Amino acid sequence: MAGATSEHTGDLTIQQMARRSGFSEPTLRYYEKIGLLGEVARDESSGHRRYEPATVDRVEALACLRSSGMTVSGMRRYLDLLAEGDAAAAEQRDLFAAQAxxxxxxxxQLQLRLTYLRRKxxxxxxxxxxxxDAEKQAIDDITHVMNQFTLKDRTN
Structure with missing residues (x-):
């Protein structure tokens, strides 16, 4: 593939990996430090991180999980279960169902907040x-939404 950049071959710098994944460089370093990424390869001459295709795939998977709101401990659990393969399929299902x-x-909760703002x-x-008349109706609608907030607080 003539003219391919390192970003297309998967051998990415930390800056390229940050742009591609949406994680900041400090986050990538942190995830490496706590073991979520495994060992990140280093350029022999400079010592700079070089994200190889398998690590790029892992970072992209973690970015998807993070964007769904999964915590670091949830991501760690996912990776641990992934290493177990099909034997952990039921646990993976439960992890993703709980996150969903x-x-x-x-x-x-966001829909309720949106409704509140629109009524205001x-x-x-x-x-x-x-x-x-419209003002009175809006006040009634706002009161109804606020009661929903209160009901949610009591059930949680």
Whole structure:
């Protein structure tokens, strides 16, 4: 493949890996230090990190997990189970199902916050227009949303 850059072959510098994964350079160093990445190869002449294809794949998998809200301990658990292969399939399923449930709860909470903000905008829009009926409706809607927040607090 003539003219291929190191970024396309998978032998990436830390800067390239950071851009590709979305992790900062300090995060990549930290993940290496705590063992999430395994040993990262070094350039013989400079000693700079060189991310080989297998490590690039691992970093990209971790980036997906992190973007789903998975914690470092969850990522570590994933990697430990991955090393066990198919024997850990049920545990992997449970790990991902639990993370999906957590993400669904987070999305529900964000939807509630979004509704609150939109109802507040409706309230102020009604005041701008001088529409007392719309203002009363907005206040009722806001109160309903706030009650949902309170219900969530009591059930958690």
């Amino acid at each position: 449930d957590k993400l669904a709860a987070d999305i529900e 905008a409706d309230l102020w829009n009604a005041r701008v227009r001088g529409d007392a």
